[in-house]
Amino acid sequence: MSSIQDSQVKYATATDAFLEQQLADLPQLPSQLIDAMRYALLSQGKRVRPLLIGLVSEVLDVPLHKALPLMAAIECIHAYSLVHDDLPAMDDDDLRRGQPTCHKKFPEGIAILVGDALQTMAFDIIMHAENLDAAKKVRCAKVLTRAAGFHGMCGGQAIDLDATDVSIDLAQLTLLHNLKTGALLNACIDFVVELSHDIAPAHKAALQQYSKAVGLAFQVQDDILDVTSDSVTLGKPSGSDVDLNKSTFPALLGLKEAQLYCETLLADALTACAQLPYNTQGLQDFAKYIIQRKH
Amino acid sequence: MSSIQDSQVKYATATDAFLEQQLADLPQLPSQLIDAMRYALLSQGKRVRPLLIGLVSEVLDVPLHKALPLMAAIECIHAYSLVHDDLPAMDDDDLRRGQPTCHKKFPEGIAILVGDALQTMAFDIIMHAENLDAAKKVRCAKVLTRAAGFHGMCGGQAIDLDATDVSIDLAQLTLLHNLKTGALLNACIDFVVELSHDIAPAHKAALQQYSKAVGLAFQVQDDILDVTSDSVTLGKPSGSDVDLNKSTFPALLGLKEAQLYCETLLADALTACAQLPYNTQGLQDFAKYIIQRKH
Known part of the structure; x- marks a missing residue:
């Protein structure tokens, strides 16, 4: 089995090529919008979500050509959310992945578009998507509307905005991140479940337990890195949560407890993997990668 | 046959009730996002697009329960575009339908969300949608992605942004409005064509000729009203195009020529209706309403 880094490169490369083709297929318009879309979409993100879709596809034996449009679609949603979250009226960030944010590189109105x-x-x-029938397209689109919209990512970001300069408790912070970050990671699992031929309810539940633990760990680690890392390593300003007076896991729990919480979530994820009658080495490595990453 | 005003009330009422139910079905979140969504979505718009869908549905014998989700969906897209277009980084408008714009009533970050x-x-x-099979859902969603995204509305708005303070010619202005406004109006026709059992290609083409003419007339009339009407009647600041130094049909053609152009487009729309073997009185009335409206 290939290492997690090999898998990351494999699925990132495939996703980027697919997205490049999408942009190449767009009509010519007298506007800089397409350049700004390319800038936001193809600026060397970690492609964590395509990686997770790819790893789950390996586990459930879903071929790459079926999963690829979903990897691309979820990256479009993720990229759009970063561009909007960085806007002055939201988190007001100037740097993203070590580069000027979209609204710093292009006019703000173009970034909104x-x-x-x-x-x-x-x-x-x-x-x-060429290799999906209409029923599967509808089921996958339902997964995405619930993960990306009010029920998920947008709802989480709204709670986050309203919680700036307001202290919230651990339950609210967990809800916030389950929606803001967790929903899209859960969608990665749900997409592949929809594409797979059949999967026992207990195994589907174990996969969802896995993604819930990993999704939350992802955000706890993000909060930890915001405190412990530097801007160069992160590619974005460190300490920005503190500057914005945002509630974070280290702020609520203390740094050491937040790190222990990450370990607990990792254990939850590994327990979920142990309930699956598949080779889950890739998923186990992914969970470890999420809480051990430095940026 | 009912008057255009009766039809407008009928379809607006049905659309609003459907949208109210959508909002009522959303989960409770500790955020003002849902209040802001209701404000943007249910603040007494003209519901021109549901009206057009309703009139074409009458012509093609598509029942209201099939068309209603599409009326609601296109109003979601229209309402979102108004909220984003009004933002300070776009048109920077303070009034919409006589009320404070969404980002004036709520924090700007919430308006973006x-x-x-x-x-x-x-x-x-x-x-x-309960009454559509998967294949029809996919076909309608394809109509909407192409009408609302880069190929349509977003592309048109991007050209509009880039054209501020820059003079563009009539061909570019027409392209801009065909994308920015025309694409969603065309989608109203295309939705109903997708829902209808079968329609001859020549009749589909006549309907598209109709919507193209009406869509452009809609925008020319908008530009005319911006010059000739007052803010109270419009419910938004009149003269804002001039203030923003935007290219408009009256600016490029002169007011009288712009009014004549509207009449020509109306004649095109009526010619298209004459090619259809249906009772098109409603569509004819709609075309006249579009160029005779005062706000």
Whole structure:
């Protein structure tokens, strides 16, 4: 079995090529919008979500050509959310992945449209996926609307905005992140479950337990890195949560407890893997990667 | 046959009730996002697009319960585009339909999220439509992605942004409006064509000729009203195009020529109606309403 780094490169490369083709297929318009979309979409993200979709596809024996449009679609949603979250009226960030944020590189109005058009593109990609029948397209699009919209990511970001300068408790912080970050990671699992031929309810539940633990660990680790890392390693300003007076896991729990919480979530994820009658080495490595990453 | 005003009330009422139910079905979150979504979505718009869908549905004998989710979905897209277009980084408008714009009533970050979540809701509504099979859902969602995204509305708005303070010619202005406004109006026709059992290619082409003419007339009339009407009648600041130094049809053609152009487009729309073997009185009245409206 290949290492997690090999898998990351494999699925990131495939996703990027697919997205490049999507942009190449767009009509020519007298506007800088397409350049700004390319900037936001293809600026060397970690491609964590395509990696997770790829690893779960290996486990459930779903071929890459079926999973690829969903990897691309979820990256469109993720990229749009970063562009909008970075806007002055939201988190007001100037740097992302070591580069100027979209609204710093392009006019702010164009950055807003980048997010809008990338969201539409996500659904466009699913609807035009060549290797999925209509019923599967609808089921996958349902997964995405619930993960990306009010029920998920947008709802979480709204709670986050309203919670700035307000102290919230651990339950609210957990809800916030389950929606803001967890929902899209859960969608990675749900996509592949929809694409797989059949899967026992208990195994589906174990996969969802896995993604819930990993999704939360992802955010706890993000909060930890914001405190412990530096801007160069992160590619974005460190300490920005403190500057914005945001509630974080280290702020609520203390740094050491937050790190222990990450370990507990990792153990939950590994327990879920142990309940699956498949080779889950890739998923186990992914969970470890999430809490051990440095940026 | 009922008057255009009766039809407008009928379809607006049905659409609003459907959208109210959508909002009522959302989960409770500790955030003002849902209030802001309701504000943007249910503040007495003209519901021109549901009216057009309703009139074409009457012509092609598509029952209201099939068309209603599409009326609601397209209003979600329209409402999101108004919220984002009004933002300070875009048109920077303070008034919309006589009320404070969404980002004036709520924090600007919440207004951005309102647009994002309403776009997702549009696709969510289509995917969950009770009376459409999966194949029709996919075909309608394809119509919407192409009308709302880079190929359509977002592309048009991007050209509009880039054209501020720059003079563009009539061909570019027409392209801009065909994308920014025309694409969603065309989608109203295309939705109903997808829902209808079968329609001759020549009749489909006549309907598209109709919607193209009406869509452009809609925008030319908008530009004319911006010059000739007052802020109270419009419910938004008149003269804002001039203030923003935007290219408009009256600016490029002169007011009288722009009014004549509207009449020519109306004649095109009526010619298209004459090619259809249906009772098109409603569509004819709609075309006249579009160029005779005062706000």
